[in-house]
Amino acid sequence: MSKVIVSVVGHDRPGIIAAVSRALFLNGCNIEDISQSILQTEFAGVFIASLPKSLKIFELNSRLLEALDSMGLSVSLREMETSGIWGAPPSEPFVITTMGPDRPGLVAGITELLARFGVNISNLKAVFRGGDNPHENTMIYEVDIPVAVDQNCFREALYKRGGELGLDVSLQHREIFEAIHRV
Amino acid sequence: MLTHHEVLSTLEMLRNEHLDVRTVTLGISLLDCASDEPARFIDRAISKIGAVGHNLVKVCDEVAIRYGIPIVNKRIAVSPIAVAACSCGPARMVEVARALDRAANEVGIDFIGGFSALVEKGFTKGDLALIEAIPEALAATEHVCSSINVASTRAGINMDAVYLMGKTISRAAELTRDRDGIGCAKLCVFANIPQDIPFMAGAFLGVGEPDSVINVGVSGPGVVKKALERAREVNPGLDLGQISEIIKHTAFKVTKVGELIGRRVADGLGVPFGVADLSLAPTPNVGDSVGEIFQSLGLASIGVPGSTAALALLNDAVKKGGAFASSYVGGLSGAFIPVSEDLNIAEAARCGLLSLEKLEALTSVCSVGLDMVALAGDTSAETLAAIIADEMAIGVINKKTTAARLIPVPGKKAGDKARFGGLLGEATIIPVRGTGSSAGFISLGGRIPAPIHSLNN
Numbered sequence: 001m002s003k004v005i006v007s008v009v010g011h012d013r014p015g016i017i018a019a020v021s022r023a024l025f026l027n028g029c030n031i032e033d034i035s036q037s038i039l040q041t042e043f044a045g046v047f048i049a050s051l052p053k054s055l056k057i058f059e060l061n062s063r064l065l066e067a068l069d070s071m072g073l074s075v076s077l078r079e080m081e082t083s084g085i086w087g088a089p090p091s092e093p094f095v096i097t098t099m100g101p102d103r104p105g106l107v108a109g110i111t112e113l114l115a116r117f118g119v120n121i122s123n124l125k126a127v128f129r130g131g132d133n134p135h136e137n138t139m140i141y142e143v144d145i146p147v148a149v150d151q152n153c154f155r156e157a158l159y160k161r162g163g164e165l166g167l168d169v170s171l172q173h174r175e176i177f178e179a180i181h182r183v
Numbered sequence: 184m185l186t187h188h189e190v191l192s193t194l195e196m197l198r199n200e201h202l203d204v205r206t207v208t209l210g211i212s213l214l215d216c217a218s219d220e221p222a223r224f225i226d227r228a229i230s231k232i233g234a235v236g237h238n239l240v241k242v243c244d245e246v247a248i249r250y251g252i253p254i255v256n257k258r259i260a261v262s263p264i265a266v267a268a269c270s271c272g273p274a275r276m277v278e279v280a281r282a283l284d285r286a287a288n289e290v291g292i293d294f295i296g297g298f299s300a301l302v303e304k305g306f307t308k309g310d311l312a313l314i315e316a317i318p319e320a321l322a323a324t325e326h327v328c329s330s331i332n333v334a335s336t337r338a339g340i341n342m343d344a345v346y347l348m349g350k351t352i353s354r355a356a357e358l359t360r361d362r363d364g365i366g367c368a369k370l371c372v373f374a375n376i377p378q379d380i381p382f383m384a385g386a387f388l389g390v391g392e393p394d395s396v397i398n399v400g401v402s403g404p405g406v407v408k409k410a411l412e413r414a415r416e417v418n419p420g421l422d423l424g425q426i427s428e429i430i431k432h433t434a435f436k437v438t439k440v441g442e443l444i445g446r447r448v449a450d451g452l453g454v455p456f457g458v459a460d461l462s463l464a465p466t467p468n469v470g471d472s473v474g475e476i477f478q479s480l481g482l483a484s485i486g487v488p489g490s491t492a493a494l495a496l497l498n499d500a501v502k503k504g505g506a507f508a509s510s511y512v513g514g515l516s517g518a519f520i521p522v523s524e525d526l527n528i529a530e531a532a533r534c535g536l537l538s539l540e541k542l543e544a545l546t547s548v549c550s551v552g553l554d555m556v557a558l559a560g561d562t563s564a565e566t567l568a569a570i571i572a573d574e575m576a577i578g579v580i581n582k583k584t585t586a587a588r589l590i591p592v593p594g595k596k597a598g599d600k601a602r603f604g605g606l607l608g609e610a611t612i613i614p615v616r617g618t619g620s621s622a623g624f625i626s627l628g629g630r631i632p633a634p635i636h637s638l639n640n
Contacts, residue, residue: 172193
């Protein structure tokens with residue numbers, strides 16, 4: 001059975017998930033995963049669903065467009081491929097936090113380094129609102145650092161890059177945050 | 184997925200509230216180094232400390248970087264030397280202390296504890312030799328700490344030992360008179376000493392402990408104070424029950440950090456993890472003070488009426504939060520009120536709001552006792568012994584640990600300032616009312632019997 005990835009973007013409001021999931025249900029799809037996020041006023045959701053054999057992706061595409069168009073939502077579909085999937089190497093979870101004044105190129109600057117070291121981002125939350133409040137100008141990356149990467153070397157490069165970008169950077173094992181905040 | 188708040192509040196605690204692990208202390212048993220030949224004992228002890236402890240600082244530094252949590256002090260606690268080196272005379276005991284000092288230097292730690300004896304019920308030859316050696320040992324070494332347990336709830340108070348310690352403290356101060364009697368800052372007299380204290384000067388490895396073990400002393404007075412201030416800003420109507428709840432939550436977080444770091448260091452060294460000591464331990468820095476918490480609770484200063492009740496609340500809430508966070512809690516576990524090591528408490532003593540008598544009262548509801556209290560240099564050995572005896576009585580009757588770390592500062596009098604430097608800080612010498620009036624009682628000697636364990640009033 002093939003699977004489809006459905007991405008939905010638009011102004012946030014009540015009823016988006018209801019509309020998408022109803023359309024999928026009525027077309028015989030079974031939802032396997034959903035993740036949604038709200039950035040400022042905008043909704044973004046990703047759904048993975050299995051398709052019935054009788055349904056083609058382009059058919060589902062047009063039915064979803066029809067169902068969601070009135071809500072002003074953009075939809076895009078893509079078949080989920082089983083080949084060419086990146087195999088995650090053994091790694092350890094860390095959290096990178098940056099604080100500092102906003103300017104163009106901060107995300108690009110940090111992530112270029114992560115990519116170069118083969119460090120995968122498993123979750124990212126970044127907020128840039130300008131002004132001096134560090135809590136309003138932060139990036140929090142949850143990352144997986146491959147065990148094969150020399151951590152000291154990566155840490156040094158990260159701190160150096162942070163300095164170049166005018167950011168206060170920290171890199172800590174994720175376990176410490178769980179220890180402090182979770183029972 | 185972590186929340187924004189979880190990540191940022193952790194960073195806030197680290198950067199602005201002095202969250203750290205105050206000490207990771209590696210306990211090393213020296214009982215298997217015993218020999219009737221003192222030189223052989225010293226060789227074996229030094230080689231064992233080196234073998235077990237050589238990686239301590241390196242592993243602590245690695246763990247601290249990995250988790251982003253500073254480990255302020257790395258220390259070693261050894262078996263009580265009076266037991267492990269019981270065949271040594273006083274001169275040999277001083278040699279042992281020098282050897283421990285060298286070993287501490289070699290492994291790169293700031294203090295090594297365990298120049299200790301347990302004499303609550305009486306002395307062995309080794310105990311007497313060690314106590315006689317203490318003044319010279321502390322004057323001749325930089326890193327060695329000494330603790331003597333003179334009382335327990337099951338044995339009572341060994342008043343001969345109390346008197347002897349009064350004399351020993353006087354002598355230790357005299358031998359370090361050029362440094363304001365700093366020898367005494369490395370010497371603690373205890374009632375009910377725990378076997379697994381990670382904090383100095385009381386740290387030693389008890390005889391019931393494993394061959395080597397990691398014990399951790401957490402910290403966090405700054406974190407508690409900020410948490411209280413934040414909560415009271417949001418809700419000025421918080422009552423003491425709600426305040427206690429906030430302290431509990433904060434102690435939980437601090438303890439979890441301590442245990443995690445301790446376990447990772449223990450893993451790195453291949454030794455078992457022992458306990459987390461849930462003490463609020465201040466440093467002489469603004470914002471890292473137990474005294475400031477009293478002000479966050481609405482008191483003008485530690486020492487004013489209400490201080491004992493506030494400290495009781497604080498101490499109990501810290502224990503409750505910490506005990507939920509870790510199943511392996513030990514050591515002293517409570518709030519410390521070391522006068523010279525806490526800027527705010529030192530100031531309260533300086534301006535007269537905190538007297539010796541009030542300090543003694545406070546120690547009935549918190550951990551440790553009369554800690555880093557600077558006294559006039561001419562305070563007699565009998566008066567020192569009498570102050571110690573009072574403190575021991577509080578511990579023995581209340582089934583808790585108490586201690587006295589008294590520093591009679593040679594050549595200085597009440598109101599003068601004593602300076603010890605570094606983490607030991609500085610303090611104004613506080614007056615002793617009725618000084619020199621206890622010799623008759625102290626010279627009676629003997630042992631005050633153990634208290635009855637019923638009729639608890």
